[in-house]
Amino acid sequence: MENRVTALLREKGFKVTPQRLAIYKVLANSKAHPSAENIFQQLQPYYPTMSLATVYKTVEILKEIGLIQVLNAGEDSFRYDADTSMHPHIRCLQCGRVDDLHDIDINTFIGQVAEKTPYRLTGQQFYFYGCCPVCQGKPAN
Amino acid sequence: MENRVTALLREKGFKVTPQRLAIYKVLANSKAHPSAENIFQQLQPYYPTMSLATVYKTVEILKEIGLIQVLNAGEDSFRYDADTSMHPHIRCLQCGRVDDLHDIDINTFIGQVAEKTPYRLTGQQFYFYGCCPVCQGKPAN
DNA sequence: TAATAACGAATAATAGTTATCTATTTATAT
DNA sequence: ATATAAATAGATAACTATTATTCGTTATTA
Structure with missing residues (x-):
């Protein structure tokens, strides 16, 4: 490697x-x-x-x-x-950690955009936000 | 307004x-x-x-x-x-303009993520990158 | 219209990132 | 192995987007 x-x-x-x-x-x-x-x-x-x-x-x-x-x-x-590899990310708004999201079908979503936009597509980034499992147990700040 | x-x-x-x-x-x-x-x-x-x-x-x-x-x-x-409103954006890597993407079904995509992640979801942002129609006519820089 | 709490402008400060400069290190051919 | 040329690492300064501070001014409420 x-x-x-x-x-x-x-x-x-x-x-x-x-x-x-x-x-x-x-x-x-x-x-x-x-x-x-x-x-x-x-x-x-x-x-x-x-x-x-x-x-x-x-x-x-x-x-x-x-x-x-x-x-x-x-x-x-x-x-x-x-x-x-092309994969979405998710960030915990409480502790700030960022995790990968794997095993998600992003191709139908991308295909849809490619069809509708007059742009020639070269890439994309998907970000989700929320509260991670660890922080769900803590009192919200 | x-x-x-x-x-x-x-x-x-x-x-x-x-x-x-x-x-x-x-x-x-x-x-x-x-x-x-x-x-x-x-x-x-x-x-x-x-x-x-x-x-x-x-x-x-x-x-x-x-x-x-x-x-x-x-x-x-x-x-x-x-x-x-929740909508994806697309940025032209040549001229820098950012456009909205409307009439895209993002809910199945979000639903898929909600199912698979242990996070509690609160939001998301989708960014696409490419070359806008105007810049497609120009010589690539 | 007066009292008060928030605001706007100016300015300084901060933080992430990039540029510059020089001694050092890597790659290549001996 | 070694000399040479080109690229790099580290130190530092510079830069840029954003945020904090200060103080005279303005919007709100009674």
Whole structure:
């Protein structure tokens, strides 16, 4: 799996560095859709000299070569997801966690839009909002 | 229509000011989903002393009392929409315009998600991306 | 019309992100 | 392995959207 990243970076003319592999690995091993700040903090113990700018530059590259997707779930910062398959996301308005929604048929929905809009479609993002199971047990803030 | 806004502001304990009515009117008369900066510029000729902070505070209030909805179509700024009905949006990746998508059945899609997720759903936003009819005629940038 | 609570404008502050600069590191060909 | 050229990482400054603060002004209510 690390080879695939290495190969793709080289193929697209980017150099392979430990930082880039580490940042991708954080995303590949997480289902929490971390933000740049988040990735930075997770790597801090292992790469104490790495700067936040490096994280931003790297996720930009990873997005460009199609290894990750960028999420904008109405927060003040972006999140990143190594699962590039097309799937909706859901955010808990109480605790802020963002989860994947899998096994949902999105194709009929997309097909419907494709039929009706004069746009040529190239992509889409679906965001749901609500209260996660954990927070349903807590008193509403 | 202006009476509805006036009444709702008062009812919720907010004062009715010319600036607030003007900002709402800009949104109500537009299908372009303007940003705060945009609203500010449109009102500049008529309210030359109005500050951008006033626009931000006002859209926050308008959102709170349910007169508008806030869009986050993956740009660096938010957009505002006086059409609070639940409808998907589509953004042209070339020129940046954002259009409404109407007459789309979103309920089966939402129903499907409601069934599968353990979250309690409270809302959703659907964003499509592509190339608008105008830009399809232009050379790709 | 007076009292009071909220507001608008100006400004400063904040936060996320991007640009710049230079020493260092990677890739490639010897 | 090593030298070389190109790209990168880190530090820092800059930038932009948004939010907070302050104070004179205005809308509401009686």
